[in-house]
Amino acid sequence: SQTIHQWPATLVQPVGSPLSLECTVEGTSNPNLYWYRQAAGRGLQLLFYSVGIGQISSEVPQNLSASRPQDRQFILSSKKLLLSDSGFYLCAWSDRVPGSQYFGPGTRLLVL
Amino acid sequence: RKEVEQDPGPFNVPEGATVAFNCTYSNSASQSFFWYRQDCRKEPKLLMSVYSSGNEDGRFTAQLNRASQYISLLIRDSKLSDSATYLCVVNVGRGSTLGRLYFGRGTQLTVWP
Numbered sequence: 001s002q003t004i005h006q007w008p009a010t011l012v013q014p015v016g017s018p019l020s021l022e023c024t025v026e027g028t029s030n031p032n033l034y035w036y037r038q039a040a041g042r043g044l045q046l047l048f049y050s051v052g053i054g055q056i057s058s059e060v061p062q063n064l065s066a067s068r069p070q071d072r073q074f075i076l077s078s079k080k081l082l083l084s085d086s087g088f089y090l091c092a093w094s095d096r097v098p099g100s101q102y103f104g105p106g107t108r109l110l111v112l
Numbered sequence: 113r114k115e116v117e118q119d120p121g122p123f124n125v126p127e128g129a130t131v132a133f134n135c136t137y138s139n140s141a142s143q144s145f146f147w148y149r150q151d152c153r154k155e156p157k158l159l160m161s162v163y164s165s166g167n168e169d170g171r172f173t174a175q176l177n178r179a180s181q182y183i184s185l186l187i188r189d190s191k192l193s194d195s196a197t198y199l200c201v202v203n204v205g206r207g208s209t210l211g212r213l214y215f216g217r218g219t220q221l222t223v224w225p
Contacts, residue, residue, distance in 0.1 A: 042217070043215055043216065043217035043218065044156070044199075044215040046212070046213075088153075090155055090156075094211070099144060099203065099211065100144075100146050100158050100161065100201075100203075101213055102158065103155035103156050103157070104155060105154075105155055106154075106155050108153075
């Protein structure tokens, strides 16, 4: 069966510091991968998606970036965090045929 | 206009009650439809897909009206464990392999004893 992992689970970072969140998927190959952010009391916002290694599409221009160095690895990064980057970051995967997505446990980020 | 709109609630119901959530979507090209459940401070989890003919999974019944672009979820015999936020989700196909999911902001349900 497929599983998706994210780490760390929680993170407290100062403004201006860098960020690296990692997501890995097991039990499937060539998945579509997604990064979402959910701010407190808000809906899910799609940040990036990827259909293959090195292929990244951005949905919202911001100070975040994403990379997919391996088929089942998706990384979310920032060079300098802003206060507004605080939120719940969720990685998700889906099969190549569009359908439902499955989420990892998320990383709760607080920027102070 | 938002892609997916839901009544945010909250809905507060006693155990055993029947509760219904509604959702509308704006893109007539939407291809597939889902309800997700999100517990407090947890990730969303797929509850069920929604089919045009309507479908049932135990106490949960989902309906889709493509003409009205309307989706519903009915929960019968509510349990305490049903307390969560329910997200209406629509997949708008784009390209050959990627479907863009649009999430409603969710409807909060609290079931009390």
